[in-house]
Amino acid sequence: MIGYLARRLATGAALLVVISLVAFVLLRTAAGDSIARNILGDTATPDQILAKEQELGLDRPVLAQYLDWVAGAVRGDLGRSFYTPQSVTAALADALPVSLSLVLSVLVVSGVLAFAIGLTCAVRRGWLDRAFQVVSTAVDAVPNFLVGLFLATLLGVQLAWFPAVGYVSPERSVLAWAISLALPVTALALGAIAGVAQQVRSAAIGVLRQDYVRTLRSRGLSERRILLTSVLRNSSTTGLTMLGLQFVGLLGGSVVIEQVFALPGLGSLAVTNTTKGDLPLVMGVVVATVLIVIVVNLVVDLVVAWLNPKARLR
Missing domain, CATH: 1.10.3720.10 (MetI-like)
Known part of the structure; x- marks a missing residue:
């Protein structure tokens, strides 16, 4: 039974990594450069949008952004919402x-x-x-x-x-x-x-x-x-x-x-x-x-x- 449980846990961990990677890449690619624009509004200038992307780390390669997210998730830090000061953990808790x-x-x-x-x-x-x-x-x-x-x-x-x-x-x-x-x-x-x-x-x-x-x-x-x-x-x-x-x-x-x-x-x-x-x-x-x-x-x-x-x- 211990070996059976170990196999199931390993399969679950692999599934979590694969799904999180695919979801992150798809979401980030689909959003493109619209995230910073949506946060700042239609009146934002290109310089303001670029500064916001740099602040959020959105100007980096997608894989680098995912690895940063994984590093935080492993520590239990899922980050904060782009639109509110509420942490993701608090939103999930609700x-x-x-x-x-x-x-x-x-x-x-x-x-x-x-x-x-x-x-x-x-x-x-x-x-x-x-x-x-x-x-x-x-x-x-x-x-x-x-x-x-x-x-x-x-x-x-x-x-x-x-x-x-x-x-x-x-x-x-x-x-x-x-x-x-x-x-x-x-x-x-x-x-x-x-x-x-x-x-x-x-x-x-x-x-x-x-x-x-x-x-x-x-x-x-x-x-x-x-x-x-x-x-x-x-x-x-x-x-x-x-x-x-x-x-x-x-x-x-x-x-x-x-x-x-x-x-x-x-x-x-x-x-x-x-x-x-x-x-x-x-x-x-x-x-x-x-x-x-x-x-x-x-x-x-x-x-x-x-x-x-x-x-x-x-």
Whole structure:
């Protein structure tokens, strides 16, 4: 297990370096010389723009700028925003809890419901299973931002059952926090539940056909015990792997959902500052996002490896 963990950590570190380099080069190249101009305004003279670029180090080669950024990031210094005196670390500290609350809530809700639905459909292969197939296909075909707009309009504006926009910190009220995330979590979770439940259903059907399951039944074990101890354990690796893959899509979808529900998370921070060319803040969001993906997928891989030791050989 230690060797398996070391390989996963090395892969994650390499992924972080590659993505940060590609993101930095693309962002810096796309911005060109417009960063200093945007900071100073349209009335800035060429000399003022040049002086600002020298002050920010934007006149140096892109690779040299990236290495400077890496040197600071290794020390925990992600720099400061080009437009405000706020540090990138402080901006991330404000936005990160919002995005983590949203995405991790979706992950938990999706995992619990998907495994419950998948196992139920695998055991009861009648009208319930057929209805799930139809509903999951329909859910997969609808983008989550359309679901979010529908929920915000119907349940948030027309019926006023939930707040249509905004975020409440759990430090103020846990109940108000849960209510403020109800609609965004629902909008993101529906697609994830459908995808993961399909995988759990297929895997559970395959397990239920195995000879050892029939042997356990012949020994008088209850169906509930067989499902929870044997079927769930042996079919969960497929579902967990799918859930880990879905997590990357959830992060991407959260960018749009945060805009729909006006949540001050990483997605909103990235969209706002990308248009302005605020390189330090955007790079901070990139690093935070990649680290979240690496950690969550590492946890999923470790759970899968614990459930299925053969997975450690990959």
